[in-house]
Amino acid sequence: MTEGHEPTGRDPASARADADLTPTAYAKLLRHSPHLVGLLSPLGAIEYLSPAAVDHLCGQDADADWNTQRGLDAIHPDDVDLAAQAFLDALAQPGVPVTFAHRTIHMSGQVRSIIGTFHNLIDDPEVGGIALYCADVTDHEQLAAELRARDAEQQRADASLHDARMRFEEVFEHAPIGMAVAELSGRFFRVNPAFCAMLGYSADEMVGHTFAEFTHPDDLTENLLLHDGCRTGERQDYMIDKRYRRRDGSYVWCRVNVGVVRSPEGEPLYQIGQITDITEHKSNADALEREARYDVLTGLATRKLFLEALERELLAARRRPTTLAVLFIDLDHFKHVNDTLGHSAGDELLAAAAKRLKSVLRASDLACRFGGDEFVVLCPDLADPADVATVAERVRAVIEQPFRIRDTDLFLGASIGIAIAEESSDSDLLLSQADSAAYRAKARGRNRFEVFDEELRTNISNRLATEQALRRAIDEGELVLEYQPVIEITSGAVCSFEALLRWNRPGVGLVYPGDFLEVAEDRDLIVPIGYQVLEIACAQLAAWKDAGPDGTTPHVAVNVSARQFAHPEFAERVEKIVTAAGVDPSTLSLELTESTLMDDMIATSGALRRLRGFGIELAIDDFGTGYSSLSYLRRMPVSIVKIDRSFVLELGDAAAGSAIVASVIQLAHALGMRVVAEGVDSAERVASLVALGCDYIQGFYFAPALPPADALSYMHREPRALLR
Ligand code: C2E
Ligand code: CA
Numbered sequence: 001m002t003e004g005h006e007p008t009g010r011d012p013a014s015a016r017a018d019a020d021l022t023p024t025a026y027a028k029l030l031r032h033s034p035h036l037v038g039l040l041s042p043l044g045a046i047e048y049l050s051p052a053a054v055d056h057l058c059g060q061d062a063d064a065d066w067n068t069q070r071g072l073d074a075i076h077p078d079d080v081d082l083a084a085q086a087f088l089d090a091l092a093q094p095g096v097p098v099t100f101a102h103r104t105i106h107m108s109g110q111v112r113s114i115i116g117t118f119h120n121l122i123d124d125p126e127v128g129g130i131a132l133y134c135a136d137v138t139d140h141e142q143l144a145a146e147l148r149a150r151d152a153e154q155q156r157a158d159a160s161l162h163d164a165r166m167r168f169e170e171v172f173e174h175a176p177i178g179m180a181v182a183e184l185s186g187r188f189f190r191v192n193p194a195f196c197a198m199l200g201y202s203a204d205e206m207v208g209h210t211f212a213e214f215t216h217p218d219d220l221t222e223n224l225l226l227h228d229g230c231r232t233g234e235r236q237d238y239m240i241d242k243r244y245r246r247r248d249g250s251y252v253w254c255r256v257n258v259g260v261v262r263s264p265e266g267e268p269l270y271q272i273g274q275i276t277d278i279t280e281h282k283s284n285a286d287a288l289e290r291e292a293r294y295d296v297l298t299g300l301a302t303r304k305l306f307l308e309a310l311e312r313e314l315l316a317a318r319r320r321p322t323t324l325a326v327l328f329i330d331l332d333h334f335k336h337v338n339d340t341l342g343h344s345a346g347d348e349l350l351a352a353a354a355k356r357l358k359s360v361l362r363a364s365d366l367a368c369r370f371g372g373d374e375f376v377v378l379c380p381d382l383a384d385p386a387d388v389a390t391v392a393e394r395v396r397a398v399i400e401q402p403f404r405i406r407d408t409d410l411f412l413g414a415s416i417g418i419a420i421a422e423e424s425s426d427s428d429l430l431l432s433q434a435d436s437a438a439y440r441a442k443a444r445g446r447n448r449f450e451v452f453d454e455e456l457r458t459n460i461s462n463r464l465a466t467e468q469a470l471r472r473a474i475d476e477g478e479l480v481l482e483y484q485p486v487i488e489i490t491s492g493a494v495c496s497f498e499a500l501l502r503w504n505r506p507g508v509g510l511v512y513p514g515d516f517l518e519v520a521e522d523r524d525l526i527v528p529i530g531y532q533v534l535e536i537a538c539a540q541l542a543a544w545k546d547a548g549p550d551g552t553t554p555h556v557a558v559n560v561s562a563r564q565f566a567h568p569e570f571a572e573r574v575e576k577i578v579t580a581a582g583v584d585p586s587t588l589s590l591e592l593t594e595s596t597l598m599d600d601m602i603a604t605s606g607a608l609r610r611l612r613g614f615g616i617e618l619a620i621d622d623f624g625t626g627y628s629s630l631s632y633l634r635r636m637p638v639s640i641v642k643i644d645r646s647f648v649l650e651l652g653d654a655a656a657g658s659a660i661v662a663s664v665i666q667l668a669h670a671l672g673m674r675v676v677a678e679g680v681d682s683a684e685r686v687a688s689l690v691a692l693g694c695d696y697i698q699g700f701y702f703a704p705a706l707p708p709a710d711a712l713s714y715m716h717r718e719p720r721a722l723l724r
């Protein structure tokens with residue numbers, strides 16, 4: 001090979017024909033080619049190798065020389081046969097290139113991947129041999145793999161685009177919800193069958209028209225605003241509840257979700273809308289809204305609507321010379337009817353009472369069912385404050401008339417409290433004033449009305465003062481317990497104590513529950529107070545361990561109100577307190593009133609059973625005052641019945657009184673319960689109770705509630721058996 005002639009004077013921009021290349025140029029092209037070129041004799045001897053081929057075969061080894069054997073040795077032993085076959089194939093087919101893949105072993109020992117092509121040019125007198133072209137593709141394999149992967153990816157993308165299109169078509173055509181594709185102008189170009197069915201049009205009738213043409217005029221402005229937001233790119237999508245006009249002219253409430261579809265470059269292309277019929281949902285929502293404002297049973301305003309109206313009218317009243325008044329109406333004896341005749345009769349009665357109430361009010365007055373059997377009336381515009389008395393009297397008189405429910409005449413009454421708005425009144429204040437006036441109406445004999453006045457004002461402020469002092473009392477440990485002995489009739493011994501709460505109020509002295517429990521219940525203080533009472537009682541039980549006669553431990557009963565029991569963690573807290581004090585749970589009992597036990601929530605909460613399972617005994621307190629029956633209460637895990645003092649008082653007076661106590665005792669025993677008579681204050685009553693077979697007696701006849709030290713010494717007194 002010779003070199004030396006540099007190709008000059010050619011226009012690099014124009015392609016050259018073969019003939020334009022000088023032999024030197026050919027040689028140079030060959031030299032710089034990464035491909036290996038060789039010439040083999042028809043017998044397979046290597047006659048020529050291009051520089052790259054020499055390099056491949058001999059590397060930097062300057063002394064090495066190539067020869068045919070070396071060429072053969074370079075072929076991977078496993079591929080020698082294959083290369084030989086290719087050579088034979090080429091020999092057999094002059095002019096036809098035969099390509100074969102094989103591996104070589106590089107000078108460095110590295111295995112290389114080579115694509116070789118034999119081209120039989122024996123017939124060409126200028127060549128007279130078999131040309132061999134080899135491309136080392138070792139490094140290209142990676143590249144090729146990448147190319148293949150890129151290819152596969154493209155195919156996958158194409159396939160999934162295709163899939164997505166198919167799926168979209170499928171969904172679009174068969175979706176149960178309406179779907180539409182629209183130009184950015186809002187003009188439909190596709191609508192699906194569900195959407196057509198929703199509006200009663202065919203697809204042809206809708207395509208080409210804009211959504212606006214099918215939209216209720218009242219919803220159009222909002223819809224166009226949202227649509228424009230999408231068009232300008234301000235928003236990506238929007239949701240609207242709107243009405244579409246159907247073909248028959250009616251409207252259908254729909255929830256519409258619209259999204260903009262963009263090109264990969266972010267150019268907005270078209271919009272897709274999903275349309276759901278929400279007629280049903282909407283009417284439910286409307287019904288709910290109505291329900292929130294009007295009581296379902298009576299049709300009167302709900303508390304919510306009433307409070308809104310009251311706020312509004314109070315504001316307006318300031319600018320008016322007239323008087324605004326609120327009447328709080330509590331139905332007398334309703335609970336009794338409800339308990340004896342059942343809830344549905346109770347409901348009928350409430351509805352009838354509400355109807356009568358409305359009949360005596362003016363159109364401008366607003367009557368509301370405030371809850372349960374409580375009603376309030378707002379008279380926003382009375383010419384004379386005295387007129388409110390007329391209204392109240394009319395209400396009282398109309399409720400007093402007997403109600404005929406299920407062929408029975410039922411008698412109710414109305415205890416009515418009136419509050420008249422002043423300059424500074426707000427709705428809460430006015431309602432609580434009317435409430436406390438109603439409370440006084442009840443206390444003064446029911447079926448009457450009372451007007452909130454100075455006396456009640458002091459009453460309210462006293463309650464406020466009590467509440468504040470009581471909060472402090474809890475923190476300062478001013479609450480203490482006294483213990484009233486309960487005597488077992490057969491032995492005359494003290495078998496247990498009832499813990500009764502006392503408030504050691506600074507500057508006042510010992511305050512009894514009657515003077516503060518109601519405030520505690522109303523102001524949600526009874527729950528913390530109740531836990532404190534339990535802690536004190538348990539500490540006392542622990543101190544009295546083995547301290548009774550003959551090393552016995554007395555039992556203690558603690559009163560629990562419904563509100564305490566309704567506290568979700570009540571049972572858990574009680575267990576914790578008992579356990580922490582190290583007290584045997586069987587020495588503690590809890591007294592619950594009948595009404596607490598009849599509260600569905602409490603009866604079903606599982607707390608009763610949990611406490612019983614823990615070992616604590618449960619007692620029904622004040623039995624006989626709550627219209628319940630023992631057989632009903634038997635379903636509760638209760639083992640002690642406390643007959644209310646009011647029945648004990650009737651003992652001996654009239655045969656009827658004794659008969660009631662006698663039957664309660666008999667029934668309780670039949671149900672496996674033990675009976676305590678409470679409030680027993682005379683020897684005669686003790687004698688009657690002994691005769692009737694009562695188990696235990698509690699009352700001033702023996703002892704009032706005593707401070708702990710006195711209770712302990714009372715326990716050790718000589719027992720007198722109360723023999724029958
Ligand atoms: P109660 O559970 O019916 O308690 C019996 C009440 O009758 C006690 O009044 C007691 O002193 C009184 N009493 C006992 N024997 C006689 C008697 O022979 N004649 C008369 N006239 N009364 C007698 P007290 O201590 O004023 O308690 C009143 C109510 O306060 C209790 O009625 C109970 O419902 C509630 N109470 C007391 N302590 C607690 C407490 O720690 N927690 C809760 N939630 N309520 C309590
Ligand atoms: Ca009690």
Ligand code: CA
Nearest residue numbers: 621622642678
């Ligand atoms: Ca009681």
